[in-house]
Amino acid sequence: MSxxxxxxxxxxxxxxxxxxxxxxxxxxxxxxxxNPLCGDELEMHLNIKENKVVDVKFTxxxxxxxxxxxxxxTELIMGKDFEAVKKLSKEDILxxxxxxxxxxxxxxxxxxxxxxxxxxxxxxxxxxxxDTASADKIKEEASGLY
Amino acid sequence: MQTSVINIENIRNDFPILKRxxxxxxxxxxxDNAATTQKPIQVIDSISHYYLNYNSNIHRAVHELAExxxxxxxxxxxxxxxxxxxxxxxxxxxxxGTTEAINLVAYAWGRQNVNKDDIIVTTEYEHHxxxxxxxxxxxxxxxxxxxxxxxxxxxxxxxxxxxxxxxxKVKLVTFSQMSNVLGTITNSEEIIRRCxxxxxxxxxxxxxxxxxxxxxxxxxxxxxxxxxxxKMLGPTGVGVLWARKExxxxxxxxxxxxxMIREVHKYETSWNDLPYxxxxxxxxxxxxxxxxxxxxxxxxxxxxxxxxxEMEITKxxxxxMSQIKGIKIYxxxxxxxxGGVISFNLGDIHPHDLATIxxxxxxxxxxxxxCAQVLMERLDVSATSRASFYIYNTKxxxxxxxxxxxxxxxxxxx
Numbered sequence: 001m002s003x004x005x006x007x008x009x010x011x012x013x014x015x016x017x018x019x020x021x022x023x024x025x026x027x028x029x030x031x032x033x034x035n036p037l038c039g040d041e042l043e044m045h046l047n048i049k050e051n052k053v054v055d056v057k058f059t060x061x062x063x064x065x066x067x068x069x070x071x072x073x074t075e076l077i078m079g080k081d082f083e084a085v086k087k088l089s090k091e092d093i094l095x096x097x098x099x100x101x102x103x104x105x106x107x108x109x110x111x112x113x114x115x116x117x118x119x120x121x122x123x124x125x126x127x128x129x130x131d132t133a134s135a136d137k138i139k140e141e142a143s144g145l146y
Numbered sequence: 147m148q149t150s151v152i153n154i155e156n157i158r159n160d161f162p163i164l165k166r167x168x169x170x171x172x173x174x175x176x177x178d179n180a181a182t183t184q185k186p187i188q189v190i191d192s193i194s195h196y197y198l199n200y201n202s203n204i205h206r207a208v209h210e211l212a213e214x215x216x217x218x219x220x221x222x223x224x225x226x227x228x229x230x231x232x233x234x235x236x237x238x239x240x241x242x243g244t245t246e247a248i249n250l251v252a253y254a255w256g257r258q259n260v261n262k263d264d265i266i267v268t269t270e271y272e273h274h275x276x277x278x279x280x281x282x283x284x285x286x287x288x289x290x291x292x293x294x295x296x297x298x299x300x301x302x303x304x305x306x307x308x309x310x311x312x313x314x315k316v317k318l319v320t321f322s323q324m325s326n327v328l329g330t331i332t333n334s335e336e337i338i339r340r341c342x343x344x345x346x347x348x349x350x351x352x353x354x355x356x357x358x359x360x361x362x363x364x365x366x367x368x369x370x371x372x373x374x375x376x377k378m379l380g381p382t383g384v385g386v387l388w389a390r391k392e393x394x395x396x397x398x399x400x401x402x403x404x405x406m407i408r409e410v411h412k413y414e415t416s417w418n419d420l421p422y423x424x425x426x427x428x429x430x431x432x433x434x435x436x437x438x439x440x441x442x443x444x445x446x447x448x449x450x451x452x453x454x455x456e457m458e459i460t461k462x463x464x465x466x467m468s469q470i471k472g473i474k475i476y477x478x479x480x481x482x483x484x485g486g487v488i489s490f491n492l493g494d495i496h497p498h499d500l501a502t503i504x505x506x507x508x509x510x511x512x513x514x515x516x517c518a519q520v521l522m523e524r525l526d527v528s529a530t531s532r533a534s535f536y537i538y539n540t541k542x543x544x545x546x547x548x549x550x551x552x553x554x555x556x557x558x559x560x
Contacts, residue, residue: 002506003502003503003506003554003557004557006502007499007503007557007558012558012559016494037514039514039515039519039522039528039529040498040528041528061528062496062498062528063496063497063498063499064495064496064499065498065499106498106502109498
């Protein structure tokens, strides 16, 4: 897809004015990851109560795609059922961003946020909920993203 | 609009890849030469000529093919000796690249000579390949790694070197002769002079300098010198370690195996002569031969001409880039102090977004941390964009690049 299609007003807006930017004081989920190829960094914090995501924030450094993707993901999961968040797929993220047909190098930028989220949920599921089966499933999904 | 110093049309005709189009119909503007350069047809031909006509293993067999291959392989060693002006051909060791050369020194020399509380000095503008091997070594030995800082002009602060040298604990000072990010040409002779006064060994990383400047290793007077073929028209997978004979003789081998031995018995082995003691196993014969063709090519142009051409292109690009509002250019602005490497950031456009945009116009640049995260920290950025030039680049190509930067600004509404 062409740059004019990628760098639409909405992507630039989320890049320059990220929603839900910051950290939570006592997060139930805190996960950080980076893309070793380009150095993009992302950290996500979530609070989960009664099977709902009640609060979510992120911090990070990186390109417009990775940062807009993270910010839009926080909006997507805020207030959502934990079960629905667990099921989020690659396609959901790309639909949400309106970015399809990204090349192999740039799709990693778009999916870093989902990778961080899934890795965070893995720790939450395995350590706090002791739900090994769900944890293993989500771990596999995270490593299969790219 | 071409530079006057070299015949650019003839040169460009030697590089088949420059004729290809990218993104359907865009002419390729290849400005990622600090990562790897393109290869002239002479290099490609010499490699296929070897495989088509005299492919065989070297040094052992007595048949005609092996003799031809051995001769071609060893001739490259002689060409290198001449190219960087070293006296003894046996001081030239073939490795996979600069990274392996530095690791070889860290392993084979470092393990014997670096002890607890000793200091290795590197610089803030090193490539990871001249940081990580030393981190591994000092960790193992309980030694320390210290850094010569970089000033706001992108040059090394030599007072830092003096401070470390005064401790009397420095075993090795290691630095790149040209920064792969800032393009800064290191004041190598001065650093080496100060080290020699204190009897401290010096390694020079020539990965960025040998392809672009006339390098005279004897004049430099360092102890170890490393560089790679693929950044100077040669193939990937070939590099050179030069070291003083007495050092190579005192060092234990890096890899054990065939070709590096004199006699092997059940429980002990004696080593082959230099440089073979450090060239275990079947080497990268075809690509070493190809590297010979690359050296011939550069020799024919002349390294002084290469440098002159790059200075002209770099000055032209720096002048045009400086006029773009919101651009930040890193490193010295004086082309006498820098090679053909320009790192920059444009407004709040992340380098990966910038590289994506200008790639659409056919312009290939590098974006990211350039394997120099210590320097990125010093510059307080997570990444930069980098354009780097070579003998086949033209001012017209710089114009395409500049136009593309303006388009990126428009897309990002800045």
